[in-house]
Amino acid sequence: MAEAATEIEEEPKKPSKLPLIIALVVALAGGGGAFFAIYSGMILGSGEAGAEAHAEEESEPFTAPDVVYVPIDPMVISLGKASEGRHLRFTANIEVPTNQEGAVTKVIPRIVDVLNGYMRALRMEDLEDPAALVRIRAQMLRRIQVVTGPDAVSDLLIVEFVLN
Template sequence: MTADADVAEDAPRKASKLPLVFGFVLAILGAGGGFYAVQSGVLSGSDSSDAAEKESASETSNTELDVAFVAIDPLVISLPGQGGRDHLRFAAQLEVRPDHAAEVEAIRPRIVDVLNGYLRAIDIASLEDPATLPRLRAQMLRRIQVVTGPGRVDDILIMEFVLS
């Protein structure tokens, strides 16, 4: 019996996990305190960036935005007869810089042609999926920018996109 007791006393003791747990709790508290300090503004770092943001926001609200819109005539595109959906009605406006509005207006038939060709080539299943609208929008914008030239059209705003 004494041999068993000697073996148990000679075995190394397990290391305590208390310092590890204590360090983890301190790290969580430090991260939370740092987050709070930055969000509340105690540690802003640079007051000049906040002042610059406020100044630019006031300039934007005081000055008129330099944007013009060119309306695209509503398009009605016939779809292959599947599932009761026969037509797509599409209307959009192009966001352009005011000095390029006349140029974009002059080539509007070419823009309508590009949109017609693209929308006719799209699969009906992808038209019905709401998640594909941003991708369609990006594709249409890219095609319009190629037709109009660089720097003329900034964005396309979809006013109507109805499958009927």
């Protein structure tokens, strides 16, 4: 009978790995939280290191970039048949490095022609999208840079963009 008892004995259970996994997840979450708190300045940001960094930011005065803004004459563009006689009033300035002002001013008629052609091709659906102005502005800037060269124009600043 003693022999039968030894055969019935089961192998010992292996310990569960669940506590180890939970401890690992908690440790990672704590480490991530500590990193975020230090990185964002919630911890150690208000001490001497934070004060020194803040003092350095204040000591540097704002210096304007060496650019000139060349105005583009106001344009009124008819939007075609599908828009039922609607018009777009458009005014903008071109941001140009100071040393490029004369060259860009000479090609303003060509820039107006390129912009006029692009805006005439726009559909009403293109203009009704909330993100349309950002996309249209990027397209216009790219077309202006094709005319003037990539280094001659830094940016396009839209002053007026009105549908009526």
